[in-house]
Amino acid sequence: xxxxxxxxxxxxxxxxxxxxxxxxxxxxxxxxxxxxxxxxxxxxxxxxxxxxxxxxxxxxxxxxxxxxxxxxxxxxxxxxxxxxxxxxxxxxxxxxxxxxxxxxxxxxxxxxxxxxxxxxxxxxxxxxxxxxxxxxxxxxxxxxxxxxxxxxxxxxxxxxxxxxxxxxxxxxxxxxxxxxxxxxxxxxxxxxxxxxxxxxxxxxxxxxxxxxxxxxxxxxxxxxxxxxxxxxx
Amino acid sequence: xxxxxxxxxxxxxxxxxxxxxxxxxxxxxxxxxxxxxxxxxxxxxxxxxxxxxxxxxxxxxxxxxxxxxxxxxxxxxxxxxxxxxxxxxxxxxxxxxxxxxxxxxxxxxxxxxxxxxxxxxxxxxxxxxxxxxxxxxxxxxxxxxxxxxxxxxxxxxxxxxxxxxxxxxxxxxxxxxxxxxxxxxxxxxxxxxxxxxxxxxxxxxxxxxxxxxxxxxxxxxxxxxxxxxxxxxxxxxxxxxxxxxxxxxxxxxxx
Numbered sequence: 001x002x003x004x005x006x007x008x009x010x011x012x013x014x015x016x017x018x019x020x021x022x023x024x025x026x027x028x029x030x031x032x033x034x035x036x037x038x039x040x041x042x043x044x045x046x047x048x049x050x051x052x053x054x055x056x057x058x059x060x061x062x063x064x065x066x067x068x069x070x071x072x073x074x075x076x077x078x079x080x081x082x083x084x085x086x087x088x089x090x091x092x093x094x095x096x097x098x099x100x101x102x103x104x105x106x107x108x109x110x111x112x113x114x115x116x117x118x119x120x121x122x123x124x125x126x127x128x129x130x131x132x133x134x135x136x137x138x139x140x141x142x143x144x145x146x147x148x149x150x151x152x153x154x155x156x157x158x159x160x161x162x163x164x165x166x167x168x169x170x171x172x173x174x175x176x177x178x179x180x181x182x183x184x185x186x187x188x189x190x191x192x193x194x195x196x197x198x199x200x201x202x203x204x205x206x207x208x209x210x211x212x213x214x215x216x217x218x219x220x221x222x223x224x225x226x227x228x229x230x231x232x233x
Numbered sequence: 234x235x236x237x238x239x240x241x242x243x244x245x246x247x248x249x250x251x252x253x254x255x256x257x258x259x260x261x262x263x264x265x266x267x268x269x270x271x272x273x274x275x276x277x278x279x280x281x282x283x284x285x286x287x288x289x290x291x292x293x294x295x296x297x298x299x300x301x302x303x304x305x306x307x308x309x310x311x312x313x314x315x316x317x318x319x320x321x322x323x324x325x326x327x328x329x330x331x332x333x334x335x336x337x338x339x340x341x342x343x344x345x346x347x348x349x350x351x352x353x354x355x356x357x358x359x360x361x362x363x364x365x366x367x368x369x370x371x372x373x374x375x376x377x378x379x380x381x382x383x384x385x386x387x388x389x390x391x392x393x394x395x396x397x398x399x400x401x402x403x404x405x406x407x408x409x410x411x412x413x414x415x416x417x418x419x420x421x422x423x424x425x426x427x428x429x430x431x432x433x434x435x436x437x438x439x440x441x442x443x444x445x446x447x448x449x450x451x452x453x454x455x456x457x458x459x460x461x462x463x464x465x466x467x468x469x470x471x472x473x474x475x476x477x478x479x480x481x482x483x484x485x486x487x488x
Contacts, residue, residue, distance in 0.1 A: 013241030120235065145304050147237075149237075150235070150237060150238050150241060152234050152238065153240060154234070154250065194238075197245075198245055198251070199247070199251065202250075202251045
């Protein structure tokens with residue numbers, strides 16, 4: 001019997017809505033933001049469809065951040081218990097940093113946990129485990145995690161985070177280069193800016209806001225580079 | 234933003250949003266007649282802060298100690314819509330302080346000509362309600378609310394009177410009698426530096442705050458200190474001076 005070839009019904013970067021058919025047939029695969037129903041692939045989100053060979057995915061235009069294994073997030077310490085720290089990162093439930101993953105240093109038994117991170121401190125941590133939506137474990141032991149101090153936090157759309165970082169971090173290193181600021185971009189859309197001169201920090205905020213605003217345009221890196229050069233004179 | 238960060242910036246003569254210490258936010262806008270049911274209303278947009286003030290008129294008995302004077306009642310409601318940190322329910326200390334500071338600015342400057350609000354001596358006077366509703370809180374609610382209250386009172390008219398009863402929804406063209414136009418200017422002290430018009434982050438982290446009500450003559454009519462750090466007399470002088478100077482700038486919006 002001859003298998004019918006699948007057909008892709010959308011174009012690259014086409015705007016789709018939830019339930020919209022992306023493809024027919026069993027030889028295409030649903031990626032992020034898409035799901036399979038019988039032999040059809042349907043969209044889950046309002047966003048732009050992307051075709052990667054046979055993988056169909058939808059990048060949402062907006063929406064909340066969904067915690068994912070291995071993501072670096074920026075959050076605020078809101079609770080300290082026997083078990084470790086609780087971090088608010090803009091999700092209905094807090095992430096837990098268990099004691100054993102609390103620091104690269106050794107934490108002795110019975111130590112005052114406020115020495116490490118106290119209430120209101122910001123941290124960049126990495127999600128190690130997500131169970132359902134309630135249990136989110138994070139670690140401060142792995143590379144790229146640190147305590148953040150003496151700076152400002154800005155919140156951006158989580159869906160714009162990949163554009164803010166850029167390909168291989170091109171955009172963020174461009175901004176860092178021009179502003180001499182220390183910047184950490186959390187996948188949850190929290191961006192930490194510290195260091196540098198106060199006016200340079202504001203310039204970094206402006207640049208990031210610009211990227212957020214024009215995230216769907218093309219040639220963004222050049223635009224931002226121009227903007228930074230003009231503003232930093 | 235932590236307190237130490239705001240203080241570090243103050244040390245470097247900078248503010249979180251890049252303004253100068255004596256720079257007000259822009260734009261400050263007043264919209265009049267926002268509510269068609271109220272006798273007078275105004276919405277003030279002050280940077281990101283938005284405050285709505287409605288003036289409602291009622292009629293009733295005067296206080297026994299001032300039988301010829303109309304009554305002013307100011308209230309504020311901090312709804313959770315304006316700021317997630319505001320809680321619903323009975324007004325808290327912040328709401329009461331906001332209402333009282335605005336009230337005192339109006340009352341002590343004798344802005345309202347209360348004698349002219351008398352209908353029959355000892356029996357019937359006008360009662361003026363000034364209700365403050367912040368719509369969005371990005372700091373400096375006091376200045377925005379008092380500017381909105383002044384603007385709303387300035388535009389307020391009497392409702393029609395049928396015998397001793399008010400016909401609501403029927404307005405006369407007579408404006409409420411006013412004398413002076415006080416505006417309030419708030420100056421905060423962070424790490425020993427005085428700055429006007431604090432945004433929310435600065436308001437959360439200030440050491441001390443002084444709100445000054447100033448009339449167009451430059452007279453100080455009311456003052457309120459906030460925050461739990463004491464001030465030196467020189468600092469108080471400096472802050473009041475700055476407030477009086479900046480109140481003239483705020484007043485320009487009123488015209």
